[in-house]
Amino acid sequence: MRTILVVEDEPQIAGIVRDYLEHAGFAVITAADGGAALALARARRPDALVLDLGLPRVDGLDVIRSIRRDSRVPILILSARGDEVDRVTGLELGADDYIVKPFSPRELVARVRAVLRRGETAPMSDERIVAGDLELDVVRRRVKAGGRAIALTPTEFELLATLAREPGRVWTRAQLLDAVHGFSLETYERAIDGHIRNLRKKLEPDDAAPRYVRTVHGVGYALAEPDA
Secondary structure, X not given: OOEEEEEOOOXXXXXXXXXXXXXXXXXXXXXXXXXXXXXXXXXXXXXXXEEOOOOOOOOHXXXXXXXXXXOOOOEEEEEOOOOHHHHHHHHHHOOOEEEEOOOOHHHHHHHHHHHHHHOOOOOOOOOEEEEOOEEEEOOOOEEEEOOEEEOOOHHHHHHHHHHHHOOOOOEEHHHHHHHHHOOOOHHHOOHHHHHHHHHHHHHOOOOOOOOOEEEEOXXXXXXXXXXX
16 A cells, blocks of 8 residues: 655645545555654655645755655645745755645545656566667666766656657647646646756756757757757
8 A cells, every 4th residue: 555645734634635545545644844744754655745835843845855865755745835936946846746725635636646656667568768878767767868877756757758759859848747747737837847947957967058858949848869
């Protein structure tokens, strides 16, 4: 059974999230502040986090920073902070998805399942993706760029794999959302920009002058073709 750590300081909201996740077949542990969340994440190693940002003791963004130093566990932000700056900051720090309160508990469960699917391997597949000096081992979720090993979150890996399977193809944000998240909602298209920025910081020798993932202005993104 998959275990979800729910980090929420409002007891009523924490209870709703817990009840829906448990009804969906997950085991749930809870924390009411950022310090407790970090302790539980290290001790219990949950399969995913549902994380509020406005937390006592340690802010949610600082929780993400700390966890991302040594873990790629999927993180879904659930917050009343709906400004674009907060969304982009959360995604650039390494969160996999962002839901704004008030929220649909059923949509939350669907998104938790989606971020978990991104981290699953396909043991019957031996797919490897090679595009120039970029190498992806789909089974082991490993990436090398120019011989360098790159550690990616599940969402970042799926995004890069989608681009790398068809070098040169231009993908719109909506298409990338559909490929990576399993659904496309116009409201969340800008989430892709945050993931791309985070991916470039890890992948590109100079993320200000990307050589792998290029921006097609007014359209979306593409992986540079090997001979480009």
